[in-house]
Amino acid sequence: MSHDKLYVFDTTLRDGEQSPGASMTKEEKVRIAKALDRMKVDIIEAGFPAASKGDFDAVQAVARTCKYSTVAGLARAKESDIDRAGEAVKDAPKSRVHTFIGTSPIHMQAKLKMEPDAVLECAVAAVQRARQWTDDVEFSCEDAGRSEADFLCRIIEAAIDAGARTVNIPDTVGYNVPEQYGGLIRSLRERVPNSDKAVWSVHCHDDLGMAVANSLAGVQNGARQVECTINGLGERAGNASLEEIVMAVRTRRDVFPCDTDIETTEILPTSRLVANITGFHVQPNKAIVGANAFAHESGIHQDGVLKARETYEIMKAQDVGWNNNRMVMGKHSGRNAFRSKLEELGITFETAGELDDVFARFKDLADKKHEIFDEDLQALVTEAYTEEVNERYQLKRLHVCCESDVVPEASIALLIDGEEKQAKATGDGPVDAAFKAIESLVESGAELRLYSVNSITGGTDAQGEVTVRLLQGDRVVNGQAADTDIVIASAKSYVNALNKLSQQGFREHPQIAAADL
Template sequence: MSNQDKLIIFDTTLRDGEQSPGASMTKDEKLRIAKALEKMRVDVIEAGFPIASQGDFQAVQAIARVIKNSTVCGLARALEKDIDRAGEAIKEANSGRIHTFIATSPIHMEKKLRMSPDEVVKQAVWAVRHARKYTDDIEFSAEDAGRSDIDFLCRIFEQVIEAGATTINVPDTVGYNLPQQFGETLRTLIERIPNSDKAIFSVHCHNDLGLASANSLAAVLNSARQVECTINGLGERAGNASLEEVVMAVRTRRDLFDCDSELDTTQIVNCSRLVASITGFPVQPNKAIVGANAFAHEAGIHQDGVLKNRETYEIMRAEDVGWVQNRMVLGKHSGRNAFRVRLEELGISFESEKEVNEAFRRFKDLADKKHEIFDDDLQALVTDAGFISENERVKLVSMKVCSETGETPDATVVLTVDAEEQSGRSIGGGPVDATFKAIEEIVQSGAELQLYSVNAITSGTDAQGEVTVRLQRDGRIVNGQGADTDIVIASAKAYVNAFNKLEHEIQRSHPQQDDV
């Protein structure tokens, strides 16, 4: 495709998506998602904010080393320390990009930056030139462009393009714009900026009014050729434009759009499930494209129409976005090689034979409990596997729960804490409550339970339950996940997983909120 025919997909699940409270990911989890995005043929993967923490830096660096077919991008404020850190993080990338930004709306310049418009332009130009020491692929974003003066945007964009920016991003940072208005903004910018033909125009829309995807599509109709989005619409506050919605809208309505992405859309559902499993943010059943009910028909008149001709009620094929029942027909007598091959088909690979052995052992345990094992079971199995967490202080050894009609539930839990076995016992309002209290008797985390959520991974009474536990302590919020055919055991695993994250994860700062 030519530049005008191709829509560049810039995925920021690993950066903006991770800024959802509780959605923090480990380096290994980020690598799994990055590999899935590469397999889907995402053009640009924004791997993180290297200056935010040592963990973020290491994750971006690791992704840059592994990913070969997608551009790996690091975010940086228009500051020397940020840009240098981002440049170091992407140094080993086959294709690397630095994404630098500064706020341009009157309220941000006055209240947050405390800089004059002239100072902001000067800083932006300097940042782009400095970033070019590391790569020629420079993206510049005008934070809060959706509430910025159009004349000022024309001025700053013209000068950063002259300084070497190859992508110009126009963010609706607070989700304030309406589609017609936002589309008109893009059209005006491209028409008025003298050197606009020297850069790709991009958009990054937030979903505060439920319009992120609509605003992104309006921009594409007005010559934007990059959309920044996330899997499942994950992101700060109400989230970002949903990758699956933007990609499939453009592909389905080629009668209106004169461009298309090069994504392998059959990987969408698999990627959606992976992100939901790792972050603990389940997909609502009626979510467009990837929700469980997205291609379900219950009304008799709909069922009759689809049976006669699918296109009566379906505007796209379920198979085109990955809704294929790939059932793994393996059991406890199945071999290690077949198991490994199926995981690799799902985009899951291992760093060592030890990890393969641990995953295979868990598979065998699950096969003893479940007759049929589905791809979703495998995703949950790997996410739940102990080797994913490198620094577990606490591990679940065993538990016993008694719950009967008319009696107060009682739980006894045995954990290893720093390799030393300890036990706790407690009663509670239910078996899960008693279990959590027994765990707390041992670990004494001092955390507040903010969320307890259970989702069935597959159908059937023998389905695994996937539990998400959200804990908060000292302003930090983490999600823990656990999966098992026994919901109470899954709950205990999730609580222990959340506690380990509280203890060992490096707290992310949000430097984009700091004064520049």
């Protein structure tokens, strides 16, 4: 069977970021983009430049970073959006403008308040405008999964004539089932007269748990670009998972007449990086990248794998990056070895001072922890970046008292604008008491929406990584911190979130920013 190229379009930095609380800083987006670039993702959708200046700056930074991947900016079918996207990605070695408009009856009537003919004219004008910035223009029919086939044929033909070189058929709300969605792709390719002039793309959401299945059905029916995210990150139930699609196509070459150029050994490190930055941790039973993905507890399974791996494993764990993450370093490791290891992980620093800061954190951790793993290093770097956000609040000291049949109490000292202030509070547990003590000093009025603890590695000396999500008015922020002491990590993550809330220029969550346009 001859195999076509299947293009991988990663939208972790745009659609993935629209998960509530998953907003990333510019520096975090650049770190993830570097990992995607090493993975040889074909197209990286870096964001929605028109949403805010922060989004524009982040997309521009990604465009100036990538060496292999095409960098795309998303734009509504509006001249101002398109020009903003074009400007943001113009410095990339390869750039794309991705423009879209709703095509389903409910989107045209309820959201756009436009007649179909006006929507078609707007789509054509948008593609033509985007072609002034780049020859690589993608057009998406938003909510195509609930659109009328006849209208889809009309608007797609017109968009291709106007210069679109990729046509995306999104199942925006995860409504379709595989047979239906695959049939839609096949029907459109057969009915649109100029269908051979464009690459057909699929973009599926997981509201009914069928994003990957629908995407693969589209591929089997002629789509040659798949839009997906690392770990299936995305708004609502998420997007199609990149790692699942890539490995399904790679493993079942007897079924799929195409393959990707993805460097699969980078999948697991990138998955962990995204989880570390966003605070959206991977469940153990997640395919490909979950902790149990290649684990065997059943005696029958263990016996079979020992005799022949293929009895219960259809992929090699090493092919997606497992078993390559142990780092033999400790408190005696030198600065150069430390820097070399970070470079292997795709982490570089603009100044020697930044490296010195993270190296000092590494030394502190090595005094507490015998073995250091790649995940520990990722957490150290993430913590260093998050503390750079704004340090209006700094945790100076924390003391907690917790024992059986005694109400837990926390005593805390914070530096607030450089002035030390102290407070005590009781709570349902040591973490609750610490949070209440902090709030008694800060009085943010923020609502705690998520408190998540994740063990970065195994062992009793493992760092605990804590994610705190706070809601204050229309702003949603994540705070993150890691420490071998969970209570300290919790307090630090809460303070980190408060610092983000206190920073006037900090990026709004992309869903909120876009809603204000």
